[in-house]
Amino acid sequence: GSMICVVSWNKIYKKSVFKNLRFAEGKLAEDELIIHHIADACSRISIISGQYYFYRIRKGSITNTEHLLKRLDNTNALLDRLNFIKERNYESTFILGLEKEIINDFIRSIRMLDRNNKEHRAEVKRFSKTLKTTVRHLLANGNLTKSEKTIFRIFRINPLIFSYWK
Numbered sequence: 001g002s003m004i005c006v007v008s009w010n011k012i013y014k015k016s017v018f019k020n021l022r023f024a025e026g027k028l029a030e031d032e033l034i035i036h037h038i039a040d041a042c043s044r045i046s047i048i049s050g051q052y053y054f055y056r057i058r059k060g061s062i063t064n065t066e067h068l069l070k071r072l073d074n075t076n077a078l079l080d081r082l083n084f085i086k087e088r089n090y091e092s093t094f095i096l097g098l099e100k101e102i103i104n105d106f107i108r109s110i111r112m113l114d115r116n117n118k119e120h121r122a123e124v125k126r127f128s129k130t131l132k133t134t135v136r137h138l139l140a141n142g143n144l145t146k147s148e149k150t151i152f153r154i155f156r157i158n159p160l161i162f163s164y165w166k
Contacts, residue, residue: 006035010053017041028070032077036084071109072123078102079130096142099134103155106131113163121160128159 008023008031021037023030039045082098085091106127113120135152138144144152154161 007031008035008038013038014042027073027077029074029077032074033080036081040084040088071112072106072127075102075106075109075127078105082134096138099138100142100144100148103131103135103138103152106159107151107155107162110159110162113160115160115163124160124163131159132156 017038021034021041024033027033078098079102082095082102085095085098110124113124115121135156139149139152139156142148
């Protein structure tokens with residue numbers, strides 16, 4: 001299954017949490033990019049049940065973009081979270097699940113690739129190099145299904161192959 005989507009709009013924050021933190025402007029996944037920093041800066045987090053916020057989806061919003069380079073913002077945010085967790089030696093059992101989600105998120109983005117667009121191909125190639133270590137780690141240590149192993153092995157050989165599966 002997929003990991004839980006992180007959003008910032010359904011939370012109330014103490015002003016002091018943002019003393020040294022700012023949302024990245026123009027990023028598709030600004031929530032994903034900052035939430036681990038916010039949680040780390042909090043001394044206490046409270047959760048209440050109930051629906052008190054209703055999200056409105058509209059055409060043309062940054063969330064509804066289909067542009068590959070914007071979609072890769074999410075993969076980049078997840079990579080940032082993975083590095084953050086590793087640097088601080090936080091719960092290691094979470095790492096394999098996050099690594100799996102990063103690769104699956106990247107594969108979803110590759111499926112949007114315009115193979116004739118040089119900028120898209122260059123960005124996918126750059127990300128692929130970064131993610132090869134993650135895939136190697138997953139294949140060596142992950143509790144993967146046969147299907148996941150196959151997908152991740154194909155990814156190691158040539159991630160661009162996923163651009164042909166729409």
